[in-house]
Amino acid sequence: MLLTLSTTYQPATDLGFLLYKNPAKVQTFNLNFGHAYVFYPQASENLCTAALLIDIDPVALVRNRRGPSGDGFTLEQYVNDRPYVASSFMSVAIAEVFGSALSGNSRERPALVNEKIPLTATVAVLPCGGGEALLKRLFEPLGYGVDATHHPLDENFPDWGDGPYWSLTLSGHATVHDLLTHLYVLIPVLDGDKHYWIGDDEVDKLLRHGQGWLAGHPEKEQIVNRYLKRRGHLARQALTRLLEADQQDAEETEGSQTREEEAVEQKVSLNEQRLGTVMAALRASGARRVLDLGCSGGNLLRLLLADRQFEAIVGMDVSHRALEIAADRLNFDRLPPKQRERISLLQGSLIYHDARLEGYDAAAVVEVIEHLDEPRLAAFERVLFEFARPKTIVITTPNVEYNVLFEGLPTATFRHRDHRFEWDRQQFSQWSTRVAAQYGYAVRFVPVGTVDPIHGPPTQMAIFTAGTESLTPPAAFI
Ligand code: SAH
Numbered sequence: 001m002l003l004t005l006s007t008t009y010q011p012a013t014d015l016g017f018l019l020y021k022n023p024a025k026v027q028t029f030n031l032n033f034g035h036a037y038v039f040y041p042q043a044s045e046n047l048c049t050a051a052l053l054i055d056i057d058p059v060a061l062v063r064n065r066r067g068p069s070g071d072g073f074t075l076e077q078y079v080n081d082r083p084y085v086a087s088s089f090m091s092v093a094i095a096e097v098f099g100s101a102l103s104g105n106s107r108e109r110p111a112l113v114n115e116k117i118p119l120t121a122t123v124a125v126l127p128c129g130g131g132e133a134l135l136k137r138l139f140e141p142l143g144y145g146v147d148a149t150h151h152p153l154d155e156n157f158p159d160w161g162d163g164p165y166w167s168l169t170l171s172g173h174a175t176v177h178d179l180l181t182h183l184y185v186l187i188p189v190l191d192g193d194k195h196y197w198i199g200d201d202e203v204d205k206l207l208r209h210g211q212g213w214l215a216g217h218p219e220k221e222q223i224v225n226r227y228l229k230r231r232g233h234l235a236r237q238a239l240t241r242l243l244e245a246d247q248q249d250a251e252e253t254e255g256s257q258t259r260e261e262e263a264v265e266q267k268v269s270l271n272e273q274r275l276g277t278v279m280a281a282l283r284a285s286g287a288r289r290v291l292d293l294g295c296s297g298g299n300l301l302r303l304l305l306a307d308r309q310f311e312a313i314v315g316m317d318v319s320h321r322a323l324e325i326a327a328d329r330l331n332f333d334r335l336p337p338k339q340r341e342r343i344s345l346l347q348g349s350l351i352y353h354d355a356r357l358e359g360y361d362a363a364a365v366v367e368v369i370e371h372l373d374e375p376r377l378a379a380f381e382r383v384l385f386e387f388a389r390p391k392t393i394v395i396t397t398p399n400v401e402y403n404v405l406f407e408g409l410p411t412a413t414f415r416h417r418d419h420r421f422e423w424d425r426q427q428f429s430q431w432s433t434r435v436a437a438q439y440g441y442a443v444r445f446v447p448v449g450t451v452d453p454i455h456g457p458p459t460q461m462a463i464f465t466a467g468t469e470s471l472t473p474p475a476a477f478i
Pocket of ligand 1: 293297317318319348349350365366371
């Protein structure tokens, strides 16, 4: 059973960082139904291919009662297609071997994780009774080109016609995380057999991995029914929950937020620069206990977690769904206990006094204030500067002057439709200076991204420090 993933992204060997598997090594993993091997048949600057080979032990399957149900012929439990075709065993192997990539984590290439890169996946043998039409209906709505080859039942007897097996190649621009997630869910959907008992946690698993794409998939009913092996009550439960997710999607959520804003800001990979600058400010502050307020999908949390300076990390967001995405991406359930203890996620709103935010050294509020209604800003100021009162506060927000330089952004529009305002440098500077004076903080300003001589930087950042004199007068702001 073989799955290969290839990219022509340059340098293509970054695929190794995204998969957490070194292209120079052959690695072996023990699974409870056999072994998995990861190796790279090619690894150059221009083209890199990772292969996941799964070697199933049919005898182990029988011992663990994980083989086919055996209502066919007598020896079926020993002689069957399980070792050779992609099935739910492949999904288990993906989760075990590429767990970090499946959750969208990469320590070495955190920014690349969310970037769509050219990817091709080949599944050597896939059972698919629904044929090419079904493969297309499942994968094309997700943005992949589908190339499917049907194999004859027996090459020596062409008259017998085609068998149930296909080779599948998917190609498109996707994140590695998305591609692995789609394969994880859809391979068992294509295969009739499922080697483990379908219980309630399978519904959770399906919805977790289906987050962001399943609710809007035109074949969602078929996917849910087949994934849950047509257990009606579970399928109904899953579909109801998907409907709720779909409605939530329509509201303002993390997914569309980042995608939309990223599309506008992509040219300068601004998000990456912003997070880098915020991290630098937090590190320099000497903070050990930090808050990420409006943490969304957890991009900053991931960087904080990777830095041992930060002993206690709290992510807070008003959106429950954003927090679910963050927990998923941070691989919350599978973090080693020492890491797990360092981080927590809170649901809450920044415009209500919240005692849970007290006792921290620093707070980051990255691209959040522009989502608050202007009349609510006063409440936010008190919540953060008066009650939570961390020693350092780092706030970033778009510089509206820069918008004219973004291609594809119509004039006089904000970078995202949920933005309630976008300020120019003077407005941000005036607001920050007034808040600093009112609550006893010093403030200095740091430009983020490439500074345009006329329009300034794409993102503006203010660093507030409690109880000290202003380090740089606001007039010095570039
Ligand atoms: N800091 C993240 C996300 C910015 S998007 C980043 O830089 O990528 C803005 C986030 O603020 C969203 O996740 C939104 O849910 C959250 N948010 C909006 N209003 C909020 C409020 N009143 N309280 C807490 N979070 C809020």
